[in-house]
Amino acid sequence: MGTPPGHSPETAILEAIRAVPRGQVAGYGVIARRAGLPGRARLVARILAANEDPGLPWHRIVRSDGRIAFPPGSPGYREQARRLVAEGVPLQGGRVRMPADDGSLDAAIWSPR
DNA sequence: CTGATGACGGCGC
């Protein structure tokens, strides 16, 4: 029908971000792919930077290597780290512990053990 | 229009 998901890239990306469950993290590239925009990781970052929705779980979005995208020590960095820990996501040196790739396509989506 | 910048990602060393 005439209700294709995500009429605009921004909407699709925001939806993908909101789809990340609490206590889990996802990479920018993963969000972009889930939004139907493979390779648009940078667009995801731009959307987040412009986002004003306080209900958006922006803190669950990290880089593909599990690191927080903000510069270490910056306000954004601290806030994201604080929120992640508050949700039960352990950080090590500002880096989310990534899982050993066991062949699951969900490797980019990590859940705390 | 060209060049630089950025909440990125992948690959090579």
Place this chain on the structure above:
DNA sequence: TGCGCCGCCATCA
């Protein structure tokens, strides 16, 4: 693991 280089995309000077 850390660092550098390059590719990709959108916005700004």
